[in-house]
Amino acid sequence: MNTDMDKYFRALELNPGATPSEVNLAYRHLKELYEGESIALVPIAEDTERRREDILSEIETAYRELTGYFERRAVEAHSGMRSAAGGLSDEIARVERFDGPELLRIRSMLGAQLYEMELSTKVRAIHFDSIEQERYSKLPAPVFLRGYLRLYARYLSLDPERVVSDYMVGYQQWADKEGRRERP
């Protein structure tokens, strides 16, 4: 664990292993406390404004540093995933159309699991599965479907607009056959 970051965790009164959402919550609570007139603060802060200013700037600095630290870590993890995929970018460049089976193929090559994607994107895995299996009748209305496709694409670092326009071709063909009109 990066010990430089320890002092920032301590400034937010957290343990060094705290998660980004814990950091966010602690930052909000402490900022609210030390900017406000809580009865816990007023009796002791009356004698000194300087301490309060120091505390607030310490909290801001800690939050800024920790946010940067988490972002750097996420980028490293992400590019780690990419470089591990090796010639995958060539594979992806060769794809003619991103339909269900293609998306499934790429996801498998990247080793991404549907349940992970559900945790990250908050979209239920069954929807992604229906997309891949082209169970068009089970999919939601186009406006939602496009949103799911973009989330799916971003998770796998694919071009979201390309995935949407490719996939919707197949979806539209089915919809026309079924006599459904697409709504914007």
Added chain:
Amino acid sequence: MALDDGHNGLAGMESEPSAHECKVWAVGGGKGGTGKSFITSSLGCAIAATGKRVVMLDADLGGANLHSFLGIARPKRSLTDFFDRKVPLKELITPTAIPNVGLVTGNLHSLDSDNIKYSQKIKLFRHIRALDTDYMLVDLGSGSHPNTLDTFLLADRLIVVMVPEITAIENLYHFIKNALFRKLRIALKSAGGEDTVLDTWHRRDKLGFSDFKGLVEYLCRTNADIAPAIMEVVDGFEVQLVLNQVRSRQEIKIGDSVRSVFWKYMGIHSVYSGFVQRDEGVLGAINSRQPFMFRSAGSACAREIGHLFENIEGRRSLSGLVRV
């Protein structure tokens, strides 16, 4: 030297009492009316309900009332008999309406005397620890009399009770500051620095700091020889915070705010052990001299006291807290 005789300098931190020694929990907090006696007696009931034996010590200099919370009349004998007539402590324990709970009363004469030497307090504590009981709970009452502070500092758990009122919190900060000054004074006595702390504090405007944390930083910076002793006092000091008479969910987080302020302004560790909600049944229990925990055993308030006992025992903080 009498000062080091049995002196458990780092209250609650260095080591837990050994198996045959009783655990001493002191309940203080500076302001009257926050419910220290209620919390002390209720914790005692919660502990006794687990099958452990509890002796309570009523050390309230403002007037001993703990017996009313425990369902009995004021005991005739008191700590005066211990100090003056050398009666063994265990003979001063009066049974109460609660199985496994006994009571020892201090009284005004014995406890607010400035003539009780520090060595006598140490002796009392040694006898307390040797008592054949599992827990001793000390109700310190309000105020910062040296005897109150010394008793507080010698305990295994330093518990303070506050309510969500600005005056109670203000008094709490005073009380803790006084306790720390007292602890520093005792620790520095052997190094000849016991007056340094107060002198430096009184000159703080000139010296450029304004709170206890500033005092500690200044002292450590300018007095390298006593810096280790000072840091040991501060690092070894831990308070268990109890927020009583809570009336709304918004008030709960005040306990955590106080914990943060202790850290940021005084540099000391505290644990927000829990809150107890305001319950109209408490007054009825007190007035009819019946232990609340018996009368209202199923109440939310009683449950909270049960959790409070567990958290204080394990030095754990209220879980799922404010980070909600």
